[in-house]
Amino acid sequence: MALLPFALAVWQWQRGESRSALLSAYEAAATLPAVPLVSLGPHAVPDGRPVALMGRPAGAPLWLDNSLQAGRPGVRLWQPWLLPDGTAVVVDRGWLPAQDATQRLPPLTGPLEGQWVPLPQRFLLDGARRAAEGQIDALDAQALAERLGRPLRPGLVVLTTAVRPLVPSPVRPPFDPARHYGYAVQWLLMGLALTVAAFIFWRRSADEC
Structure with a gap:
């Protein structure tokens, strides 16, 4: 569960890159x-x-x-x-x-x-x-x-x-690549928070054992 937001962050970043390339090609045309x-x-x-x-x-x-x-x-x-x-x-x-x-x-x-x-x-x-x-x-x-x-x-x-x-x-x-980059940062921060929470939970579980 802690790793899922990182995968979503990569996906959103790739979407932003793809949209940026399309927009650049459109503006060049x-x-x-x-x-x-x-x-x-x-x-x-x-x-x-x-x-x-x-x-x-x-x-x-x-x-x-x-x-x-x-x-x-x-x-x-x-x-x-x-x-x-x-x-x-x-x-x-x-x-x-x-x-x-x-x-x-x-x-x-x-x-x-x-x-x-x-x-x-x-x-x-x-x-x-x-x-x-x-x-x-x-x-x-x-x-x-x-x-x-x-x-x-x-x-x-x-x-x-x-x-x-x-x-x-x-x-x-009508699309804006910046939105996908923003989503990627949000998922990355959520992944980091979940990773820290998972580490704390693991440490507490280990201490109790």
């Missing part, structure tokens, strides 16, 4: 020059690099609900976008405070530029709406691909600039 998204291939992994888009919007936008920004509740406006190579992608136009989500916004026109990032991963409660249209809590990518009649690329293009009143959505990965 963000400094690359923009390339056309179609040049990356239909299954390109979203890695944070800048990309350029040609094409046109496809149908009505989606509103990602329960999206916090700087601690404020709001929504993110997502627009399905058809690319010249026959694939489709979701474009994040920006964020709006919850009370402004009913505003009419101008249509999106190309060419566009943004960052190629993973879709947000969310823990959904019962009753959450995973769908491909309207106001959603998470995107049903398969349903959206079926609605568009085209293959959907596995990521999100977050636009670099947003048309007011929209605010650019965050592109930095």
